[in-house]
Amino acid sequence: MKIVDVGSLTQAAEVLHVAQPALSQQLATLEGEFKQQLLLRTQKGVMPTEAGKALYRHAQIILRQFNQAQADVLNAGRTLSGQVSVGMAPGTAASALALPLLKMVQGRHPKIVLHINENFGTTLCEVVRNGRMDMAVLYGGGNAVQGLSFDPLLTEDLFVVAPEGLLRKDGEVALADLGGVDLLLPCTNNQLRRYVDQAFASAQVVPRVVAEMESSNTLAAAVGSGVGATILPVSAARAVAASADLYLHRIVSPPIEVPLALCESDHLPLSEPAQVVKAILLELVGQLKLDVGLHTLH
Structure with missing residues (x-):
């Protein structure tokens, strides 16, 4: 090696x-x-x-x-210790779980060293499959992937985040009405982007994508400056909107939903510390559902 x-x-x-x-x-x-x-x-x-x-x-x-x-x-019979690695796909509800997970693990099991890796879903899947990471929280999981198992955590509605005046202030927008709107979206190999593209294709609407970016800070700044609107899951959409005083519009006719899943290896068992971290993560997901609201998280 x-x-x-x-x-x-x-x-x-x-x-x-x-x-x-x-x-x-x-x-x-x-x-x-x-x-x-x-x-x-x-x-x-x-x-x-x-x-x-x-x-x-x-x-x-x-x-x-x-x-x-x-x-x-x-450490048999002693306080749990060891390193546990958790992947978090950026721009997802997973981002809201990272800090609470770190605090709760440190509070309950101070000798567990938590390694949090924010990366794209495809990259996270690969490192989990080859055993270099214990688990990852990401969008997708609907299709079988060799060497991996996916446990559904929650489903989020997609929202448009837009500057003032770009869309009506009624809190909802039909997918067909977005055909002429300048959009800032993740790259085409991003799992979230795939859900967005599939929804537009099903509605026979061609999106006007003017830029592609992954950084939530850059995205918030670009939308805030009036370059265009973006489409995000409700958890990430609220965070971006709050950072730049932007407006949220739930996509309807049809609504777009994306599943968040916990990705693990289907052939490598989790260590005892990793099992404990997984249990805490699932506990936090339950709290997140209540905090964000059951009308947008199922």
Whole structure:
């Protein structure tokens, strides 16, 4: 793993405090056991073969499980400790869960180190599948994905966030009325964007997308300056609207709903600390449903 990480036998030997001939011998032993060449030597260093990449992925999982086994055995009967990693897709209700989750875990289990990673849903799915992250909260989960399981958490209505005067102030807007509105949306590979595009396609409306962005701060500033409107789940829409004194309009005719799900590996068991964090996360989701309102979260 270290050779692949640094891309050099020499540098890996230095980091590991092992003589390079000894490290080369260990590599040769591995290649002999697997009967496959694992690394290719190039002028720029070394890079893994396809077999090497496969072993690297498994090695990450094996070492992570071994480290967790050590922690579980050493701390049996003691206060829970260890690192737990949770992914949160930006621009989702998950963002509202991050800080409460951190506070509650620290309050109840101060020796658990919580690692929160905000990233795109597709990236989070991949790191959960290969065992580099325990779980992730993201939109989607309706379609089966090999190596992953999805537990539905809640469903959110989509709202338009717009500057004053762009839309009527009646709190609702028909999807057909958005055809001529300048829209600022996430990139096309974003799961939320896919739901929006599908809804427009079903209504036979062509959206006028003038810019694509992922940052909620940039999005709020752009909408606040009058560049256009955006479409977000109600939790994120309220946060953006509050930050820039904008107006919310629930999309109707038809309404658009997006499911928020908890993503886990379907073949790697959660450690005891991760199970505790998951239980706290589900507790917070229950509170979020009540706080936001059952008429927009189901």
